Structure formats: C-alpha cells, structure tokens
Amino acid sequence: MIRKGLLLLLLLGGCVGRGPQQLDRIYESARLQFRQGKLREALAEVDGALRKPASRPEPGWRQRFLLLKSEILVALGRPEEVLTTLDRGVPADADSAEVRVRGRLLRGRAKMMLRNVQEAGELLDEALRLASETGAPALRAEAQLMRTALFIRRRDWTSAEASGRDALANAKLSGDAYFEATAFGILGNRGMFDSRYDEAIPWYEQSIALFEKHGYRLSSAMARHNLGICYYRLGDYDKALQLLSQVERDYAEIGDVVGQEKCLGDMGNVHQLRGDVATAISSFRKAVALARQLKDDDDIARWQNSVTEAFIEAGDLDSAEASLREALALREKIRDDRGAVWAQLNSARIAAGRNRLEEAESQYRQTIEGAAKLGMTAVLLQARAKLGSLYLHLGDSRKAEAQFQAIVSEGESSRSRLRRDQWKLTFQSSVIPFYEDYVDFLMDHGRVAQALEVAESCRARVLKEKLGLERVVIRRATVADFRAKARAERAALLAYWLAPRRSFLWMVTPDTVQSFTLPPEKEITGLVEAYTNLILHSRDPLETANATGSRLFEILVAPARKLLRPGANVIVVPDGSLHELNFETLLASSQPPRYWIEEATVAIAPSLAVLQPASSDAGKGRRLLLLGSPVSPRAEYPPLPGSELEVANIQKLFGPEEKTVVTGPQAHPGAYGGASPEGYSLIHFSAHAVANRESPLDSAVILSQKGDAYKLYARDVASLPLRAELVTISACRSAGSRTYSGEGLVGFTWAFLQAGARNVIAGLWEVSDRSTADLMANLYSELGNGLGPAEALRAAKLSLLRSAGPYRKPYYWAPFQLFTRSAPFPHRPPPAARQAKTE
Numbered sequence: 001m002i003r004k005g006l007l008l009l010l011l012l013g014g015c016v017g018r019g020p021q022q023l024d025r026i027y028e029s030a031r032l033q034f035r036q037g038k039l040r041e042a043l044a045e046v047d048g049a050l051r052k053p054a055s056r057p058e059p060g061w062r063q064r065f066l067l068l069k070s071e072i073l074v075a076l077g078r079p080e081e082v083l084t085t086l087d088r089g090v091p092a093d094a095d096s097a098e099v100r101v102r103g104r105l106l107r108g109r110a111k112m113m114l115r116n117v118q119e120a121g122e123l124l125d126e127a128l129r130l131a132s133e134t135g136a137p138a139l140r141a142e143a144q145l146m147r148t149a150l151f152i153r154r155r156d157w158t159s160a161e162a163s164g165r166d167a168l169a170n171a172k173l174s175g176d177a178y179f180e181a182t183a184f185g186i187l188g189n190r191g192m193f194d195s196r197y198d199e200a201i202p203w204y205e206q207s208i209a210l211f212e213k214h215g216y217r218l219s220s221a222m223a224r225h226n227l228g229i230c231y232y233r234l235g236d237y238d239k240a241l242q243l244l245s246q247v248e249r250d251y252a253e254i255g256d257v258v259g260q261e262k263c264l265g266d267m268g269n270v271h272q273l274r275g276d277v278a279t280a281i282s283s284f285r286k287a288v289a290l291a292r293q294l295k296d297d298d299d300i301a302r303w304q305n306s307v308t309e310a311f312i313e314a315g316d317l318d319s320a321e322a323s324l325r326e327a328l329a330l331r332e333k334i335r336d337d338r339g340a341v342w343a344q345l346n347s348a349r350i351a352a353g354r355n356r357l358e359e360a361e362s363q364y365r366q367t368i369e370g371a372a373k374l375g376m377t378a379v380l381l382q383a384r385a386k387l388g389s390l391y392l393h394l395g396d397s398r399k400a401e402a403q404f405q406a407i408v409s410e411g412e413s414s415r416s417r418l419r420r421d422q423w424k425l426t427f428q429s430s431v432i433p434f435y436e437d438y439v440d441f442l443m444d445h446g447r448v449a450q451a452l453e454v455a456e457s458c459r460a461r462v463l464k465e466k467l468g469l470e471r472v473v474i475r476r477a478t479v480a481d482f483r484a485k486a487r488a489e490r491a492a493l494l495a496y497w498l499a500p501r502r503s504f505l506w507m508v509t510p511d512t513v514q515s516f517t518l519p520p521e522k523e524i525t526g527l528v529e530a531y532t533n534l535i536l537h538s539r540d541p542l543e544t545a546n547a548t549g550s551r552l553f554e555i556l557v558a559p560a561r562k563l564l565r566p567g568a569n570v571i572v573v574p575d576g577s578l579h580e581l582n583f584e585t586l587l588a589s590s591q592p593p594r595y596w597i598e599e600a601t602v603a604i605a606p607s608l609a610v611l612q613p614a615s616s617d618a619g620k621g622r623r624l625l626l627l628g629s630p631v632s633p634r635a636e637y638p639p640l641p642g643s644e645l646e647v648a649n650i651q652k653l654f655g656p657e658e659k660t661v662v663t664g665p666q667a668h669p670g671a672y673g674g675a676s677p678e679g680y681s682l683i684h685f686s687a688h689a690v691a692n693r694e695s696p697l698d699s700a701v702i703l704s705q706k707g708d709a710y711k712l713y714a715r716d717v718a719s720l721p722l723r724a725e726l727v728t729i730s731a732c733r734s735a736g737s738r739t740y741s742g743e744g745l746v747g748f749t750w751a752f753l754q755a756g757a758r759n760v761i762a763g764l765w766e767v768s769d770r771s772t773a774d775l776m777a778n779l780y781s782e783l784g785n786g787l788g789p790a791e792a793l794r795a796a797k798l799s800l801l802r803s804a805g806p807y808r809k810p811y812y813w814a815p816f817q818l819f820t821r822s823a824p825f826p827h828r829p830p831p832a833a834r835q836a837k838t839e
Helices: 021-035 039-051 061-075 079-089 097-113 117-134 137-153 157-174 177-193 197-213 217-233 237-254 257-273 277-294 297-314 317-334 337-353 357-374 377-394 397-416 421-444 448-457 461-466 479-489 521-536 547-556 576-580 641-651 669-674 714-718 748-755 769-784 789-801 831-838
Strands: 492-497 503-508 513-518 568-573 600-604 624-630 659-664 682-686 688-690 700-706 709-713 726-730 738-740 744-746 759-763 816-820
Touching (some): 061 097, 097 117, 097 137, 137 157, 137 177, 177 197, 257 297, 297 337, 317 337, 337 377, 377 421, 397 421, 479 492, 479 503, 521 547, 521 576, 600 789, 624 700, 641 659, 682 769, 714 748, 748 759, 759 789, 789 816
Parallel strands (some): 600 816, 624 682, 682 726
Antiparallel strands (some): 700 709, 738 744
8 A cells, every 4th residue: 555645754854053063063963864864863863962951052942952852753754753853942932034934844744644634634734834934945945845744645636736746846846856756756645545556757857867866875765665656557467576576685784674664565566466375374474473573553554454355365265364354444433434345345245255245245236335435446346246246156147247347447537637647557557457357258248249339449559649540439349350451461360368277269250150159367377488488599399299289279279270272371469478489380280290470470469459551552662771780889789690691682672762861870879760661662671679678668779879868768759650561670579679558558559559560570579690691682582573571581481491501490580570560461362463554
C-alpha cells in the first residue's frame, strides 16, 4: 500500500537568529545529516546539544533545536513524542513568528499521523495565515505543503492540486532546492493517491533528480518508493521491483523503520502479482513485524490483509482466516473504509473456498458496491472476476457473463485515462488475467467466435489507437471481419492465446473459424525457452532430430496443418512467450523432417484487428532510403565489416534515381528525419541496435555521433509518419526485448508499424553480420523480382538454409522475421510480366 504523506515528513526551516558558533555548527551538521537521511545521527546531535548547550546561548536557541528534533521524530514516525517535545519548549505564543508557524505545522502533522484530521486542519490553516503575514516564501511553502498533504488525505483533489502548485511556486521563490524537490513530490502524491499514476511519475522523477543532486538520500528514497508504487499499479512489475528492492535496502541502511516496513509490504504486493506467493508471504510477514514494533495498527491491519490474500492464493484457508480475523478487528478499531473493502473481498474468497456460496455471493456484491463508491478499481475488477467465476460454478452463465463484460468495460475505461503509451502498455498487462477468465468461460460454453473476438479486442490496443483504428467508442471486430481479412491477405490466420489453465489456437480462413485447445502456458513456455536456447547455441535441430522442435510443432501447428494447402501463406498472431519463437524453425512431422519454412510462408501480426487492406499507393514506386555503415561512436559498438558489404550489395540493385544512401559520418540520428522518410517505399538500417527492456520505446539504432547524439530512438521513429511498404532493421534484437500482455513484442517493430509502415523486418537475436549481409542482398534481389515482402524474406532464408556451409543453421537465417499490418503477400506480376502487359 501507499505510504501516506511520504514526501511531506521532512520539512526543514531556516535559522531563527545567530548564536554561538559551536551551536550553529551543531545545528547545521544535524540538519544536513537529517536531509541526507542519517536520522539517528541527526537526533543524537540534537539531543547532545539540548543536554549540554554552549555557554551563553542566545535566546530562542532551544526552540530552534526542539523544532528540528520534532521534524526528525516526524520522519521516524513517532507523533506522540513530537507533541511532547513541542509542549515542553515551543509555546504557541512564542516571540518568533517563524517558531509560531513551524510549531503549528509540526503539531498539525503529528495530529494527522494520529488521525485527528479536524484538529490538524485547524492548526495548518492557522499556520498558513501566520506564514502569509511574514511574507517569507519558505514559510509559506512549508505551510502549503502540509495543507496539501491534508487535502490529499481528505481526497479533496482540486484543493490539493491548487495548494501543491502554490507550494511549488513559493519553494522556487525561497531558493531552497529541498523545498522545491518536496513540492514536486507532493504533486506526485496528489496524482498517486487519486490513482492517476501516469501523471504522478513525471513529478516524482523531477523530485528524485533534485534530491539526488543535493545528496538528500532519505528524501530520494521516499520519492523512489512512490515511483515504484506507481509502476506496479500500472502493471510494470519488473520496474517496480527493481526500484523497491533498492529502496528497501536504503531504508535499512538509513534506519528508517517506517519506510522499510511500508516498502516490504509493497514488495510483497509485487511478488504476489508476479505469482511468487511464497516470497510475497515472507515480505508481508516482515512488514507486519515492523508495524508491530512501530505500534501502527493501520499498517498491521493492512499487511495482515495482504498476508490473508496471499494465503488464499496458496490454498491455505486456515492461515488466511487467522490473518483475516486480526485484520478485521483492527479495521473496525481504526474505522478504515478502504481497508475494510479489501478485507471484505478476502472474506468473500474464503467463504467461496469453504463452499459457503450464498455468503460469498453476498460479500462479493457488497465489495463491488463499496469499491465502486470509493473508486478502488483494482478491487472492483477482482471482485467482479471472482463473482463471475462463482456464477459459473453455480451454472448461471447469464450472470457470469454480465460480470465479465463489466470487467472489460471498467478496465478499458481505466486504461483510456492514461496519457503515455508506455503506461498504457503496462496497465494492459495488469488486466489480462480478467480477459483470460472471460475467454475461458466462453470456450467452456462453446462460443468459439465470441471467445476469439474478446481475445482480439484486448490485443494491440495502443497500436490500434496510434494507427487510427480505434476510437473512444469502437465496434468490436467480429469473426466475419477476420474471415474477410484472411480473404484479402490470401492467407490462413493463426491466433494464439496462452493462459495458466489451458491455451487456445484459433484458425481463420476465408470460409471458417476453428479452435483447438493447447496445453497450459507454463508447458509451452518451457518448450519455447529450451528450443530457442538450442538455436542460439548454433545447433542444427535437423541434424540432432530435436524432439523439442517436433513437440512444439505438434502442439502449435499440427492441429491446423490439415487445413493448410501446400505452400500456404500464414499470418501468425503470437501470445506471451511465442513472441520470442520463430515458427519457421519448428520441425514439421514429415519424412525426412524439415523446417516449417519449407512448407509455408509466414508473417507475424500484433493482432488480427490491426490487419488492414493495402492502401492505394501500395507497391507504387521503388524508392529506397538506406542508412548504414556508420562511424562507431563508442568502443562498445565496434565497426561492423559486414555492414559495409551489406550496404554495397543492396545499393547496387537500385538505380541512381531510386535510392538515397546515407553512410559514414553522415549517418547520424538526425539524418533519418532529415531525409523525409515518408516519401520512401523501402527503408533499410544496417547498424548496431540496443534493446531497452525497462523502457522499450527507448530502444535505439546506433548511428554516427553528431554533437552528443548517436542513438535513433524507437519513440522518435514512432513520431514520424511513414507510407513505406517495408522497413528493414538489419540489427541484433531490433524487434524488441520485452513482451507486453495484449500488446506483444514492443520495440522498433512496434514503433515503425505505429508510424505507418505496412511491413517491418527485424531481428529476434544477435547474429553474424556477415551472414546478414548475404541474407539482405538476397532479400532485395527477390523484391526486385516482384515478390512481396514475406515471400522475398522466405526466399532469402531458403538460400542460406540450402547452402552447404554453416549458414544453413537456423541461428543464421531465422533471427529476422516479418511483422505485418498490411499486404505481406501482395498479388502482383514480376517486372517482366508488367512490362509485357504495358507494351
């Protein structure tokens, strides 16, 4: 769960006057250690000064140190001690205006921590009034930051936004980078607590950058903690766990038990979402132990509820009930409505597990009502999914379907509010489990066509939006649409769906749709990983008669094989781990065995719905933009001798008026946009590429350096419209390195398709640049002979496969795949036939 007011705990004030040098040094040292996150050291220095002050200290010195001590105690999560400390030496009517303001601010913050919201509000309002009278921007910033935290706690988003922006303006006027960074953070808090995680992220990133620039370690850890929460709420579990793991270590080193406790709980949430229930339970129990140490009933209840949920996932209902009893007792004590809704969901799940079905139905419905009222989308979706499954168990398919349809609608509504592509991608991953339940339900009831329509409705959502194929309100593509696309593409369409219980294959032809049940995702993924590793180690599956390649073919292709004519065109829509598999390398069951590429021409599509008819200018003109053989910008990107050969082989196939070739120092990132790429039918890159798993749209082609720039990023490519029939990225792992549920493999392929390219050839793994040069020369030669992109790539691969040397191995010819959204198999005569017809 989210740490309340995380970035508002560390608010420091200035000096109240000059004192003896020794006290000044102690104060500044303690304040610096505090801002750097050394809480115990800072508290020891302050207590030492209070016990043994310098001789003849100036008036007010004690108040100054007591205020600093109170701030440290706030950060340590000890509100009762804050109030005791202030009551002993910081009177409300102190002579100094600054002391009066900051005394009220700290009392207000302590009251907030003790859940006395009304009294906290009165104290903070009075503090802001007094701060405004002083005219000091730093005091106004402190007061506004505290009031913003209160507005967030009250869920008054409009007031929180206005107050946060006022705090930022005054923080900048004060010239104090610490206040400014804290103001960025509070605006991030405003977005995070309102579930607007994508809007919160940029604020946190600015806050972190400023905190780290000035060495404020604890504050930076707190901001990174919140950033990790945002990423896991958006479904980016890898990024979230990376952030939270480091933050938990930082808290432990700093001695921030409050932060460590909450971070351990959040890590448990991420582990559970990733399916690692045992590690999740361990994290939650550590969080509960620290919450008990801190005597924080709210967090004890929160993490006990999380432990309950994890035990339910593990099937240990006895342990789940024991945890839930304590969580419910504490929730009643502290009157936490949101926590009570979570507890009620767990109670319903336990009742269902105990076969108390009427009780479970009633509690699920109450959970849905409470979650909808409080805007708890994640709880709402989960409760609907569980209720839908319960109705299936009761045999009421009508009620079950109503719940699943509501899930689809509410999940899409949440996704549509996100602003950035990256966050839409990860959010889609988080709702895929609900689609899996719905598809499974439909297939159980023999509704094959509707199951395929639902599966395709959640694929490539972001890509469809960018291509203008999806609006705020959209008619779901139907099986009739898919059959029409199979007819237009002159191809059989194979759409895969991997899920935990069982997987599916739908085969679409112009006349029919058939479905096949496949093994669970885990079994298929294990086979894919084993077979891919074999190929990457440059083994020849044909020579070894590899059983894994044959088994994958039997699972994935053989069910549909009898419906495929010899030499068929096939468009595959992969799912999950299948995005990392080249289907052409599978060993067809024949005597002697052979690769499937010898039986079929295969292209890959992100979804059936993204396939569109060829535009009117498809195949017109033959203009090539070729960027390659750049100057190496860094030692880690050494020159590619094969790139020079590749560029030379390709450009000689085009006449002077048909090509623009950019090489050497001129092949820098700006050269791509400067060449007006929208005017070319063919675009080719021959260079190194780097795939960014954490942020796929930051994957890059490595070109010559100009100024500080030498990377052409995928996100920049996506922003430049194209009309190209084919884009080829002749580079290692250029297809991408991360697969998103529902969206597929995201990287350069995705970016060029988004920009408008009809077909993209890109690499799945690293490979010899020399063999690539031969492959690409054959590719363009076949394109010149009139073949379409898919047929030309297949012919180029077969030329290596049927060679006598080492290039016959899949490692050399199989990394490059053709990704399509339009006309991979165009019907057009070769150049000689076109000329004869014209004459």
